[in-house]
Amino acid sequence: MFRSSTESANHVDNGNNSQADTVLLSADAVEMRFASRKSLFSRSSSSVVAVDGVSFTLSSGEALGLVGESGCGKSTLARISAGLYKPTSGIVRLDGKDINSMSRKRRKQFHRQVQIVFQDPFASLDPRRSILEIITEPLRIHRIGNRKSQRERAIDLLQDVGLDEEVLDRLPRDFSGGQRQRISIARSLALEPAVLILDEPVSALDVSVQAQFLNLLQGLKERLNVSYLLISHDLAVVSLVADRVAVMYLGRIVEVGRTEDIFTKPTHPYTAALISASPERSGETGGAKRIILEGDPPDPANPPSGCSFRTRCWKAAEKCASEKPMLVERRDGQASACHYPEL
């Protein structure tokens, strides 16, 4: 329908396979700064940089995972990519065009192509509306079809996510978290988007339900050829669905590459620490010892100079305090931001 192809963008820095992939969604040095007054009485305001110069590309049919601790800026980045927030600097592009300088009409088209699924299943459905109304709302907004065809489409979508037609006339409060997330996915697929952004989609679900849900995601991706930007703090979740993974720390991407490469040969110490902390995965780094990071993540309003990870890094040296490391390609398709990467 509207999946237009575009020339491959120049993406040397973030390990993308440049074999004629069509880049759908991209971020270019996106920064999001929130200003906050220090106290009721102070006149000056400190700012929190939630997203600090992030760039990524998402190609057609690809699943990009974004991992990091709570507070690293991944949700903010997700919302910026979905067009819900306007970044304080930097550009988000769909099919090469800046989404924040689009006309209202073009912007509406953008929303047809990029959809988002949120973390909290109990807050993401309008409690006063029936499931039918919720799922068909995007169709009504863009005036697609009539009541009858919309209802039929809703039934198809429910089938895609494994729910029965009788769900349509009920209210959200009748459903469990797992069911609600399925409904959210059904809604997000209504417009046949090219890109689906999933912000911690399984974090609020029981572990047993998580696996089912991820299988569903995997199946949908293959069948419908949707691209995913999958955000999670859980490596296991991301490793199941993502083709490539980007690791975030305090608003910056510290490493990015293909999923297998990241998990077997991480070059950034933070990535290594994350992997060793994840019970399922630590075997893959050749039985390396468990890395325990000291200290807490620094205050985003007052980040360390140079490399923001240096306060918890066992390799930290002088250079790390004075110079901010840039994302540099290490091996084919893998890049990290570290002065002393593990190669």
Added chain:
Amino acid sequence: MDPLWLALFIAFAFALTALLAPWVAPYDPIEQNLSATLQGPSWANLLGTDHLGRDILSRIIHGARPTLLTSSIAVLIAGSLGISLGMISGYFGGLADALIMRVMDFLLAIPAILLALLVIVILGPGPSSAMFAVAVVGIPEFARLSRSQILSLRTREFVLASKSAGASTTRLLFRVLLPNSAGPLVAQAIVLAALAVFLEAALSFLGLGVPPPDPSWGQMVSAGKSYLQYAPGYSLFPGVAIAILILSLDVIADRIRLHFSGDENSITEAPTKAA
């Protein structure tokens, strides 16, 4: 028995009586009978007569009309203006929010009766001025309520979901945010209705409402002042009518508020069905 039922019954009875006054009232409210003035309750006049021999019961029944009219119209005006201002304030923030809220704060700082009087002074006395006066009194609370509802709802994920599906601002405001704020706003409408009854009575008492000979409760209370010793019913009966109506409306408003604050819109609500 649950007082809510009694309150509802009274409120409906009042509304019905006001609407059907000419058919319900035993006598013509302005028909004078100078040979039977200031009579106490009797079989002929259930609540007695006033200083011009007019039947008090019929006057109370007809007097419900300006009360109903003023409350309804005032609530309608205050509601639509107040809620709109609150939505603009809450959704757009910034300068608009600051300006609107300062004006609302100013209005709220003035006691209701004084504010109503101020409006009457500007518009001149009369029933329509009374409606506007009460409306002005009611606007700020509606604005504040709807603003706070919008503020708390606009970052909820289901609102963001609609936004990310391409919903226009108008759609977000009227189809998503407003319906989800409805509860407390309905309660406030009834609270304002009760206040409207009181204010209208107060204004009529001061002679600034419905002009004679048409009856209105506040005006009857005022006229009866001079005869409290001989015919207390003249002031008392309309006064009791005012009190009972206000009380009933407040009971209803309270119940509505209670119902909506145990929030069905709460995010932490447990599902009623197992997975």
